[in-house]
Amino acid sequence: MRHTKDVEIRWSDLDGFGHVGHRSFLALLEEGRDEWIDALVGEGYAARFIIRRIEIDYLSQMTQADDIARITIAFGRAGRTSIVTAEEVHAVSDGRLVARAQCVIVLLDDDFATPIALPEALRTRIETAAQ
Numbered sequence: 001m002r003h004t005k006d007v008e009i010r011w012s013d014l015d016g017f018g019h020v021g022h023r024s025f026l027a028l029l030e031e032g033r034d035e036w037i038d039a040l041v042g043e044g045y046a047a048r049f050i051i052r053r054i055e056i057d058y059l060s061q062m063t064q065a066d067d068i069a070r071i072t073i074a075f076g077r078a079g080r081t082s083i084v085t086a087e088e089v090h091a092v093s094d095g096r097l098v099a100r101a102q103c104v105i106v107l108l109d110d111d112f113a114t115p116i117a118l119p120e121a122l123r124t125r126i127e128t129a130a131q
Contacts, residue, residue, distance in 0.1 A: 004070060007028050008068055012024075025101075026056075074090075
C-alpha cells in the first residue's frame with residue numbers, strides 16, 4: 001500500500017537561508033506517515049506505534065517557491081515487532097526527488113512501554129495491503 005499526501009510548504013518550514021529545514025522534513029514525513037499508518041492498521045493500533053529509527057537522505061534543496069511537497073509513504077518490510085517504511089519527498093513544482101527516508105516503527109504494549117510482536121492478524125493485514 002502506497003500513500004501520497006501533498007503538503008503546502010509554509011514559511012515556518014524554512015531555515016535562515018530560505019530552505020526547508022531538517023526539522024520540517026521530519027514534520028512533513030510524519031504527516032504522510034500518520035495517514036498511512038491509520039489507513040494500513042486502523043486507529044486501534046495506530047496510536048501504539050512509535051518511531052524507533054529514521055534515516056533521511058537529502059538529495060536536493062527545497063524552498064517555498066516549490067510550493068507543495070508531495071510525501072509518499074510505502075511499506076518496506078515487517079520485522080517481529082517493527083514495520084520499515086520507504087518514504088520520499090518530491091517537489092511538486094518540477095517533480096524532482098528532494099529526499100528519501102526509511103523509518104522503523106515499533107508496536108508498543110498496552111502500557112506504551114515495551115515493543116511487542118506484531119499480532120498475526122495485523123501482520124497479515126499489512127502484508128496483504130502491501131501487495
